[in-house]
Amino acid sequence: MRGAFVGSASGAVSIAAHALGGGAVSPGQSSIGLLIAACTVVGAVVGTRRARFGIAEIMVLLAIGQTLGHTALTMSAGHQHSAGTTSVMVAAHLAAVPIGALLIRGAEIGLARAISAVDRAVVVLSTEPVPPLVLQNACAAGFLATPRRLLLSSGCGLRGPPSR
Secondary structure (H helix, E strand, C coil): HHHHHHHHHHHHHHHHHHHHHHCCCCCCCCCHHHHHHHHHHHHHHHCCCCCCCCHHHHHHHHHHHHHHHHHHHHCCCCCCCCCCCCCCCHHHHHHHHHHHHHHHHHHHHHHHHHHHHHHHHHHHHHCCCCCCCCCCCCCCCCCCCCCCCHCCCEEEEEEEECCC
């Protein structure tokens, strides 16, 4: 799940930041194919890693994915963007890293909670109903046997402090 989120977010942010920075992006270019391949590789690598460091790890993975995505978009033959708009592109990439990491972490938490709620509902719905408990009287009717001597000499049976 994390790999799919990071790979797709890296590709989307790379295209958006590249367009904001003045870079030409057209669907017919071979750089789009490279972008899709790079984001697929990033998503596959991220998907095989164990999640250990939370949002900080996601931010690093997003930064790597966006760097690879941006590099793939610059591979086209006629790629140029002016020096004045490059700062806009860098700012878009830098702003997208923490925002994307928070959104991805929130989606992971939300999906985990939804899956556990569905799992609990399936367990509750799949269990068979238990028949009502029928209590039976275990005492025999009639008089009880005489108590043993130990019970007769154990005290008066009143609770509380001793009387004066």
